[in-house]
Amino acid sequence: MKLWALFVLLSSGAFLAAQTPDRTSANPLHALSGFTPDELAQLKAAAPLLADNGYCVFTFNYGGTGDVTATGDIGFFAILAEGGVAAGVRRIEAVTGAGAVQWAQHQRAALARLVEALHVNEDQAVETVGKLHAEAKRLAREVTQLKMKLALGSPQSNADDTVEVGGVRLARRKVEGLDKDALRQLADSLKVKVRSGVVVLASANDGRVQIVVAVTPDLTQRVKAGQIVKEIAPIVEGGGGGRPDFAEAGGKRPDKIDEMLETSKAVLARLLDQR
DSSP, rough: OOOOOOOOOEETEEEEEESSSEEEEOOSSSSOOOHHHHHHHHHHHHHHHHHHOOOOOOOOOOOOSOOOGGGTTTOOOOEEEOOOOOOOOEEEEEEEEEHHHHHHHOOOOHHHHHHHTSOOOGGGGHHHHHHHHHHHHHHHHHHHHHHHHHHHHHHHHHHHHHHTTEEEEEEEEEEEEHHHHHHHHHHHHHHHHSSSSEEEEEHHHHHHHHEEEEEOGGTTOOOOOOHHHHHHHGGTEEEEEOSSSSSEEEEOGGGGGGHHHHHHHHHHHHHHHHH
16 A cells, blocks of 8 residues: 655755655655755655654645555655646655665765775765766867867868868868867857958867868958858758858768868858859
């Protein structure tokens, strides 16, 4: 038989409906705004104490087949998650009884594995993870900067991808592993380098293609970045758009990048002829 109980945290006016013996979820009736971290911590801390001491709470039939009159009837329970499900309604998920014990044991085992992998004490785990995360972000930035320098300055990258089309310089680059932000920065750098012209960049990342097209301000009346990207993106099975001076697109065919960059020359020539 399913048993339901209502736990009332008077200090915050929050209501929790809990089901035993396994996982339960319910919609609090009066918690119209989300719990703050402190309130949720109070709720988690108070619940086992009430359960252990058998404190009575309001009897409430929450759609199950029976009621309980004390949280001690339920035993240990742990709150797993809290979030919004509709306007003015929050949802709490919890485990109770044997399910709660199993969850706690799983959490403890996961913490033990983490501490062992980090080679630190438990009280140092959070700080260590934070340092590793910060270091990973720093290294990722350095890698991105190196890739940008390589794309800008290597002889191989400059030898075959800057051409003149109808009196307009076209700088094309195929780069590896750069995200949208890095491509934007690279496009800005190449615009400065060519002074007057069009920049077309493409990067392959995890089977996806990112495309950036930039046009220097003096040429936006003759050719627009959005027009170029709309014509070349379909080659890599993608699409996009943007402003006269800057446009972006995505695609699904990294193997078609070379073809797309080559086609950009003909596209630019045709758009220039239309003016």
